[in-house]
Amino acid sequence: MSEQTYIQDAPGVGAHLHxxxxxxxxxxxxxxxDPDIEASTVDRVYQWLRFVDTTFSTYKEDSExxxxxxxxxxxxxxxxxxxxxxxxxxxxxxxxxxYFDVRAPLQSSVQTAVEADLRRPIDPSGLVKxxxxxxxxxxxxxxxxxxxxVNAGGDARLRGRSWNGERWRVGIQHPRIxxxxxxxxxxxxxxxxxxxxxxxxxxxxxxxxxxxxEGVLSVTIVGPDVATADAYATAAYAMGxxxxxxxxxxxxxxxxxxxxEGNVLSTPAMSRYRADAP
Amino acid sequence: xxxxxxxxxxxxxxxVAVLVLVLHHQQKIQRSSTPVHVSSPxxxxxxxxxxxxxxxxxxxxxSGVFTGPAVEMEYGPVQVAIDVQGGKITDVKxxxxxxxxxxxxxxNSQAVPLLRSEVLQAQSANVxxxxxxxxxxxxxxxxxxxAIEQEQKKVAxx
Numbered sequence: 001m002s003e004q005t006y007i008q009d010a011p012g013v014g015a016h017l018h019x020x021x022x023x024x025x026x027x028x029x030x031x032x033x034d035p036d037i038e039a040s041t042v043d044r045v046y047q048w049l050r051f052v053d054t055t056f057s058t059y060k061e062d063s064e065x066x067x068x069x070x071x072x073x074x075x076x077x078x079x080x081x082x083x084x085x086x087x088x089x090x091x092x093x094x095x096x097x098x099y100f101d102v103r104a105p106l107q108s109s110v111q112t113a114v115e116a117d118l119r120r121p122i123d124p125s126g127l128v129k130x131x132x133x134x135x136x137x138x139x140x141x142x143x144x145x146x147x148x149x150v151n152a153g154g155d156a157r158l159r160g161r162s163w164n165g166e167r168w169r170v171g172i173q174h175p176r177i178x179x180x181x182x183x184x185x186x187x188x189x190x191x192x193x194x195x196x197x198x199x200x201x202x203x204x205x206x207x208x209x210x211x212x213x214e215g216v217l218s219v220t221i222v223g224p225d226v227a228t229a230d231a232y233a234t235a236a237y238a239m240g241x242x243x244x245x246x247x248x249x250x251x252x253x254x255x256x257x258x259x260x261e262g263n264v265l266s267t268p269a270m271s272r273y274r275a276d277a278p
Numbered sequence: 279x280x281x282x283x284x285x286x287x288x289x290x291x292x293x294v295a296v297l298v299l300v301l302h303h304q305q306k307i308q309r310s311s312t313p314v315h316v317s318s319p320x321x322x323x324x325x326x327x328x329x330x331x332x333x334x335x336x337x338x339x340x341s342g343v344f345t346g347p348a349v350e351m352e353y354g355p356v357q358v359a360i361d362v363q364g365g366k367i368t369d370v371k372x373x374x375x376x377x378x379x380x381x382x383x384x385x386n387s388q389a390v391p392l393l394r395s396e397v398l399q400a401q402s403a404n405v406x407x408x409x410x411x412x413x414x415x416x417x418x419x420x421x422x423x424x425a426i427e428q429e430q431k432k433v434a435x436x
Contacts, residue, residue, distance in 0.1 A: 029407075154409045162406045171405035184405055194409045220409060 016163040017042060023049045024129070025059065026153035032140060033147040033163050041143040045136045045150070052132040055079055058123050069121040085131060089124050089231075096235035096246075100126060101207040104238075130155050130193050130230025137226075155193040157226045169275065175217035175258050182218075182258060184275035191226025195219050195233040206238045215240040215260050222273055223253030340364075344429040362429055 017032040019042050028049055030042050057063045064082050067073040075083060089102045103120040129152050136150045137157040147160030149168060158168040167188040171181035175196050185192070195204060196218035206213045219236040221229040232253060236243035244265040247255035254269035266274075341363050348357040361369035 031406075149407060151407050154407075156407055156409060158407075168407070169405040171408045173408055181405065181408065185409075192409050 018163075019046070021046050021049075024053045024057065024132070024152065028133075028150070028152045030136070030140075030151075031149045031163065032145050033161060034145050037140070037143055037145050041140065041145070045139050048136055048139060049132055049152075052128065052135075055082060056085070056124065056128045058121070058125060065122060065124065085124055085127060086122070088131075088227075089127050092127065092228075092231045092235070096232070098207055099238040099243075100231045100235035102126070104205045104207040126234040127227055127231045129153070130191065130225075131227035133157050134191065134225055134227045155191075155226055155230050157191045158187060159189050161188065172220050172256060173218070176262075182264065183256065185222065185270075185273040186275045187222065187273050189224075190222050190273075191224065191229045192220065192222045193226055193229040193233045194221075195230075195237040204234060204237045206240070213238045213240055216243060217258045217260055218256075219243060219247070219258075220256040221247070221250075221253050222255075222270065223250075229253060340429060342429070360429065 017037060017039065018029070020027050020029045022028075023046065028046075030045055032042065053063075054060065055064050058065055058069075060066060064073060064078050068075065068078060068082070075086070086102065089100070092100045093102070102122045102124045104123070133150050133152045133155055134157055137148070137159070140148050140150070141159075145159075147162075149156055149158040149162065151158075154173065156170070158170070162168050167186050170185045170187065170192055172183050172185065173194065173196070174182040204213050205211065216237055216239075219233045221233045221236070223229050223232075232247070232250065232255075236247050236255065236257065239246055241259055244255070244257040244259075244267075247253070247257060248267050250267070254273060255265075255267045256270055257265040259265065343359055343361050345359040346357060359371045360367050361371070
């Protein structure tokens with residue numbers, strides 16, 4: 001599957017640069033609605049994303065993460081970005097009572113607890129997607145962009161106004177009915193991330209049980225940093241229904257938790273992002 | 279194991295692509311602020327208060343069927359057509375998709391109807407992006423984009 005570049009000139013109002021490329025196993029979109037941003041800035045964003053893919057992908061045999069997992073690299077030999085991300089993952093593991101864990105077991109069936117702890121591969125994907133989006137946004141900011149959106153498969157950093165001159169409108173995917181959005185949020189300076197069982201057909205594992213998390217269909221986190229939002233969404237999903245209470249303890253981050261029986265729980269902080277808010 | 283299967287064989291990707299493309303399309307053609315439909319997971323759809331403004335009439339209304347090129351994927355060619363009525367996509371059809379191999383057949387029997395409904399939904403929701411994950415074939419997205427671009431060219435020449 002080759003990578004494709006699409007560049008469109010400004011549909012909508014005013015100057016608007018839109019690009020979509022297939023990187024990190026998903027389409028990643030960049031929209032810049034400031035008039036003076038060069039296409040070369042967006043080029044640098046995709047160079048960055050490809051670097052992240054090359055370095056962190058667990059699907060690529062020669063990525064630093066894969067080599068680290070095979071023991072071909074020591075932590076000291078890895079790129080500073082790898083060490084920085086893994087340190088951050090460890091802080092998040094502690095902060096989430098172990099529910100965000102780069103060493104989460106892949107499956108519980110045949111492993112004893114001791115065997116499982118021996119040599120679990122590291123998979124920092126739960127932070128890397130959001131983190132790469134946050135860093136991509138910094139590239140745009142350094143170039144002067146103030147109205148933009150970077151969206152990696154539904155994890156997004158957005159700022160300012162969209163191409164139609166209004167605040168960004170974000171549809172939250174309905175977890176059961178694929179042709180619906182569950183709700184619409186309106187925001188102008190946030191990171192947003194959603195975790196759900198339907199995502200790419202994968203399951204989020206509860207690291208404490210080794211089994212797929214149950215009881216929750218999706219968790220959406222909105223707050224200042226998309227990397228943190230990404231990790232929190234993964235952790236809260238892994239917690240199951242009690243994840244909603246945990247979300248309510250977060251400062252600076254709002255959450256929508258959709259439970260398996262269909263109830264939608266929103267933390268009070270979410271009200272200011274609701275499109276139907278007064 | 280399952281992850282790899284899903285990731286490599288299916289070529290089904292999380293795609294905000296289609297949604298974003300369609301939304302661009304909508305912005306360009308319609309430039310309207312249609313009411314937002316907020317649906318609860320129970321399936322009921324409600325229109326929020328203040329959302330009763332009727333859509334602004336489009337400045338340029340195009341109608342017709344626009345067919346994208348057949349896009350070759352590892353599991354076969356995919357071709358998409360859009361039906362546009364008065365500047366709004368009213369239907370999305372997969373003109374061609376692989377059914378010769380069992381796996382392709384399985385994938386497409388599930389994916390194609392789902393993609394169609396996503397495109398139509400994206401229009402009605404009036405959003406700039408979707409958070410969450412939606413399954414979309416990359417080929418579907420590419421052919422769809424080309425179909426929309428054709429239609430935009432027609433708008434431009436009106």
